[in-house]
Amino acid sequence: DADVTQTPRNRITKTGKRIMLECSQTKGHDRMYWYRQDPGLGLRLIYYSFDVKDINKGEISDGYSVSRQAQAKFSLSLESAIPNQTALYFCATSAGSSYNEQFFGPGTRLTVL
């Protein structure tokens, strides 16, 4: 019973296509995050949201947008995918009371051809 779920788990798409990655959580956490992982670079923050009305850019937000549809849902969109957005994408959540500890979803592997 996963607390943080991501869909799809794998996606192959073509350059120029619009892609949406979805994240849902049942942990009741107010904070949600999107990261991308590239080999040798660790995880880098794309966007984060402290609540439904508070969305912030991370260190690598160019080419991405997000939507916080509800406390439990946080979607990441690539408006026009390009090959260098090929990566493993992770959603994470944390509670405001213990914001340091983040809980990660299983990841979405995205390939842009």
Added chain:
Amino acid sequence: AQSVTQLDSHVSVSEGTPVLLRCNYSSSYSPSLFWYVQHPNKGLQLLLKYTSAATLVKGINGFEAEFKKSETSFHLTKPSAHMSDAAEYFCVVSGSWGKLQFGAGTQVVVTP
């Protein structure tokens, strides 16, 4: 600002021997530090965390880490490696509002 440097990109150990993964951090204030593990095709799992309490932190699966402020280090150790420890390990430092800064990762290979 904070940053993390993992000193080894790959570590190879024999089953039953000790594991040492090295991490140095930089932070402008007292940091919170974490080690996460990522098994192949899996998400990240928290191994342990340091949040200004005891400097020797015990985590899951027999791992522990020691916070050394004078050396700005937070090395991860395990006395005896198991085959299931083969994974990628990330050292992470937390900023003021919970922003996590990840190290580049250390790939651990365990040989029989």
